[in-house]
Amino acid sequence: xxxxxSAPPIRATLAALAASVVLGAPAYAQMxxxxxxxxxAPDAVANFAAESGEAAEMVVHATNEEIMGKLxxxxxxxxxxxxxxxxxxxVLNNLGLxxxxxxxxxxxxxxxxxxxAALPHxxxxxxxxxYAWGTTGLCYRSDRVEGEPSxxxxxxxxxxxxAGKVTMLGTDRWLLAAGFLARGYSVNETDQAKLxxxxxxxxxxxxxxxxxxxxxxxxxxVSGEADLVHAWDGWCNYxxxxxxxxxxxxxxxxxxxxxxxxxxxxxxxxxxxxxxxINYILDAKNxxxxxxxxxxxxxNQAAMDSLSPDLIxxxxxxxxxxxxxxxxxxxxxxxxxxxxxxxxVSAIKAAQ
Amino acid sequence: MSSAxxxxxxxxxxxxxxxxxxxxxxxxxxxxxxFFRRGLYGGIEYSFTLENxxxxxxxxxxxxxxxxxxxxxxxxxxxxxxxxxxxxxxxxAPRHRQPVLLFFAVLPFWSNYLIRTYAWIVLLxxxxxxxxxxxxxxxxxxxxxxxxTQGAVVVGLVYNYxxxxxxxxxxxxxxxNPELAEASRDLGASAATTFRRVILPVTLPGIAAGAxxxxxxxxxxxxxxxxxxxxxxxxxxxxxxxxFLTANDWxxxxxxxxxxxxxxxALLTLQAMAAERGAGLDRKEPGHG
Numbered sequence: 001x002x003x004x005x006s007a008p009p010i011r012a013t014l015a016a017l018a019a020s021v022v023l024g025a026p027a028y029a030q031m032x033x034x035x036x037x038x039x040x041a042p043d044a045v046a047n048f049a050a051e052s053g054e055a056a057e058m059v060v061h062a063t064n065e066e067i068m069g070k071l072x073x074x075x076x077x078x079x080x081x082x083x084x085x086x087x088x089x090x091v092l093n094n095l096g097l098x099x100x101x102x103x104x105x106x107x108x109x110x111x112x113x114x115x116x117a118a119l120p121h122x123x124x125x126x127x128x129x130x131y132a133w134g135t136t137g138l139c140y141r142s143d144r145v146e147g148e149p150s151x152x153x154x155x156x157x158x159x160x161x162x163a164g165k166v167t168m169l170g171t172d173r174w175l176l177a178a179g180f181l182a183r184g185y186s187v188n189e190t191d192q193a194k195l196x197x198x199x200x201x202x203x204x205x206x207x208x209x210x211x212x213x214x215x216x217x218x219x220x221x222v223s224g225e226a227d228l229v230h231a232w233d234g235w236c237n238y239x240x241x242x243x244x245x246x247x248x249x250x251x252x253x254x255x256x257x258x259x260x261x262x263x264x265x266x267x268x269x270x271x272x273x274x275x276x277x278i279n280y281i282l283d284a285k286n287x288x289x290x291x292x293x294x295x296x297x298x299x300n301q302a303a304m305d306s307l308s309p310d311l312i313x314x315x316x317x318x319x320x321x322x323x324x325x326x327x328x329x330x331x332x333x334x335x336x337x338x339x340x341x342x343x344x345v346s347a348i349k350a351a352q
Numbered sequence: 353m354s355s356a357x358x359x360x361x362x363x364x365x366x367x368x369x370x371x372x373x374x375x376x377x378x379x380x381x382x383x384x385x386x387f388f389r390r391g392l393y394g395g396i397e398y399s400f401t402l403e404n405x406x407x408x409x410x411x412x413x414x415x416x417x418x419x420x421x422x423x424x425x426x427x428x429x430x431x432x433x434x435x436x437x438x439x440x441x442x443x444x445a446p447r448h449r450q451p452v453l454l455f456f457a458v459l460p461f462w463s464n465y466l467i468r469t470y471a472w473i474v475l476l477x478x479x480x481x482x483x484x485x486x487x488x489x490x491x492x493x494x495x496x497x498x499x500x501t502q503g504a505v506v507v508g509l510v511y512n513y514x515x516x517x518x519x520x521x522x523x524x525x526x527x528x529n530p531e532l533a534e535a536s537r538d539l540g541a542s543a544a545t546t547f548r549r550v551i552l553p554v555t556l557p558g559i560a561a562g563a564x565x566x567x568x569x570x571x572x573x574x575x576x577x578x579x580x581x582x583x584x585x586x587x588x589x590x591x592x593x594x595x596f597l598t599a600n601d602w603x604x605x606x607x608x609x610x611x612x613x614x615x616x617x618a619l620l621t622l623q624a625m626a627a628e629r630g631a632g633l634d635r636k637e638p639g640h641g
Contacts, residue, residue: 065597072395091393164497170583172598210478211500211582225478335392342599343412350416350586 030055031080031273034067039083039132039260040281041289048280054273056080064088071097076265080274086121086259087173087333089128094333098127099264105275108282115322116299119259120330128261129278132234132296135257135320135328136174137250139236140228141221141243152182152251155230156205163208165227167220170212172338172345173331175202177256178230187256187329190337199344203351212349221246232258233317237295240315248317250328257328259299291318297325379613386607396602404607413591413608417615420587423502423577424570427509431566432559434510435517439558442518443525450526457518465512469579472508473499476580500582508576513566520562524555557627564623568616588612 033045037060041047045058061067064085071079076097084092092098103109109117109125116130117123138149145162149155155178158166169175177187179198189195210226218239220226231239236248262281264274281287284302291298291307295315298304299322312319334341386404389397407413442453460468475481476499483495498504528551536546574589583590588608595605 063597065600068600072393095393167582172594206584209584210497211584213582223477223479333393338599339390339601339604342594342601346416346586346591346594347412349583349590350412350419352419352585 030057031268031270031277032057032059032078033081033083033277034059034061034079035083036061039290039294041286041293044281044286044289047286048277051280052273052276054270054276056273056277068092071265074267076267078267079265080268080270081277082263082265083131083260084263085331086119086128086130086261087331089261089263090121090333092263093122093127097266099266099268099271099274100127101125101129101264101278102275105272106279106282108279111282111284111287111300111302113299113301113304113322115326119326121259121332122261128263129282130299131260131262131281132290132294133257133259133299133325134233134297134317135250135255135325136169136177136230136232137236137248137255137317138228139218139221139231139239139246139248141224141245142247143245144224144227148247149228149249150252152178152253154251155228156182156201158208158228162228164210165225166209166229167211167213167217167226168205168209168230169217169232170214170345170349172341174230174232174256175212175345175348176341177331178202179205181251181253181255184253188332188334190334190340192340195337195340195344199347202348206348206351218242218246233320234294234296237315237317241295255328257325257330259330382606382609382613384606385603386610388603390601390603401603404604405610407604408607408611413588416586416588416591417611419585420571420589423505423585423587424509424567424573427506427513427570428563428567430506431510431514431517432521432563435514435562436521436555436559438514439518439521439525442522443528454519454522458515460511461515466575468512469508469576472504472511472580476504499580500584502581502585504580505577505585505587508580509566509570509573512576513569516565516569517559517562520565521555521558524558525551528554557629560623560626564619568619571615572612 031054033056035058045056048054049056061070067082067084068088068091071082071092072095076092089098101109103125106129109129112125112130116133117125119130122128138155140149142148146159154162155166155168168178173187176195176198179202180187180189180194182201183194183198185194185198189198210220213220213229217226217229217231218235221229221239222242231248233248236246239246240248262278264271264278268274282300284300284306287298287300287303288306290296291303292311295318297318297320301322307318385396387400387402389399389401389403391397408417438457442450442457445453473480477483478495478497478499480499482498486495532550532554533546536550537543541549571587572589573587574593577583577585577587577590578593589612592605592608592612595601595608599605
């Protein structure tokens with residue numbers, strides 16, 4: 001999930017930039033698609049334009065919060081299709097900024113796994129179409145960690161040998177999720193007493209932790225600075241790509257399900273084009289690009305079935321089934337509690 | 353209005369317009385934002401509240417202000433000692449060498465702050481250059497963890513802002529009439545006394561200027577604690593960053609920024625007063641200045 005400073009592969013990023021510069025040329029009413037840098041094929045927009053005859057321009061946002069600020073300020077004007085994580089899609093829908101998805105105009109919805117059409121945040125894909133999904137777990141150096149880590153406690157209370165060699169995600173939702181999961185609570189817990197317990201646990205965990213890291217944790221594993229890190233499945237794959245001893249495991253207590261989605265803005269002046277674009281992405285070949293190139297699982301059965309077994313052999317978490325993934329609790333918008341979350345995270349990070 | 357007045361008004365206009373448009377107005381907006389409520393979905397609800405201002409005094413956030421001040425204070429003390437010594441050495445060097453030495457002192461400023469900070473990561477991390485150097489000398493124990501410590505944060509701040517102190521202290525040292533120190537020695541004062549009673553007072557405004565620069569830039573810094581502290585050390589800049597960019601709580605972020613700006617303004621005012629006093633001293637010394 002590309003939160004905060006998302007950094008998918010740099011060559012894809014550069015190519016996407018180049019493509020958006022080239023495509024930025026025609027100034028007449030063209031669709032605007034906002035996505036994270038490098039999160040779709042660099043030539044996706046050009047190919048879509050050639051195939052559909054719809055002029056489209058791709059713009060990038062670095063974080064959910066950045067695009068949310070723009071969408072809320074403008075009422076969604078100026079954007080047609082936007083890629084956001086599901087809790088943010090929920091917020092946009094609550095604000096009335098989203099166009100209901102018209103299944104008749106997106107026939108490729110049929111490619112989605114049945115589980116992907118029944119996600120808790122939006123059963124039936126009424127306002128959002130899942131683009132990528134995955135979970136969070138432990139990414140570790142199997143050559144330096146004894147045995148297989150099996151619990152969130154291995155991260156929060158590491159063995160003596162691992163003390164000072166673990167990192168945790170620093171983003172509010174995942175940092176707290178690790179604490180919630182270790183105690184068997186919901187990842188969307190809003191009870192203040194439980195939040196306080198987890199705050200204390202995570203403060204205690206700082207003593208054995210090297211750093212909070214959302215962006216370079218896999219390189220810390222590769223360099224040997226860290227041996228066990230809290231990681232998103234897809235990002236662990238970037239470490240595995242560089243060192244075959246790196247492995248990913250979901251702790252026995254379970255984990256979260258994160259979903260990045262595509263939404264159509266109600267303010268879009270070309271909704272037909274917007275649905276065509278979503279349909280284009282859902283095409284098995286186009287959707288498979290994300291799985292093959294950014295090593296994220298996509299909720300598209302036809303696309304996943306087309307993946308080479310070698311890819312799944314090299315990156316075993318790519319083989320997690322939709323049933324396994326949807327067995328985890330999906331991260332939801334927590335509304336007012338987000339202020340309490342932010343405060344708890346500030347307290348954790350400030351504690352010495 | 354005299355023509356000189358008209359001219360200075362005209363010359364001042366662009367800078368004034370620039371500051372008003374890009375500094376005064378945005379700061380005013382931030383100030384106002386601090387008194388509104390956060391909308392349920394992270395927007396801004398335009399109803400008046402003092403909630404955000406009150407929250408600044410919550411032990412958690414007040415404590416973070418205090419920690420930030422401590423870290424910034426430590427960085428300031430070290431930067432002033434090291435920077436003053438460097439400025440003294442440069443001012444004492446042969447006159448034709450001084451521009452070259454100053455050039456080297458400010459050279460790091462010509463590269464990006466982020467890159468300079470990353471350089472410390474390369475140097476300090478567990479598998480970094482320092483560890484490798486130790487290994488090369490035959491050390492084979494557990495490599496030291498120098499990065500992600502408070503020390504690393506302080507080192508990063510000192511390193512980045514040291515040139516300010518050097519420049520600020522160099523100016524009064526270079527301008528000082530050397531005869532003052534000579535007279536003090538001739539009248540029987542020891543070197544230490546001469547430094548304490550003559551040189552230090554004359555250069556105090558420079559020290560104050562450099563110190564305030566380091567402190568103000570350090571206390572609001574968020575990149576150095578994020579990168580060199582590994583997020584383990586929360587300074588107030590990090591909290592403000594998080595309010596705006598992850599918690600989507602602009603009103604509270606604005607209130608915290610306001611408090612930070614107030615601290616900075618107070619310090620800059622004190623420094624301006626010290627500078628004025630220094631200028632007064634200068635005027636009382638005929639023959640230079």
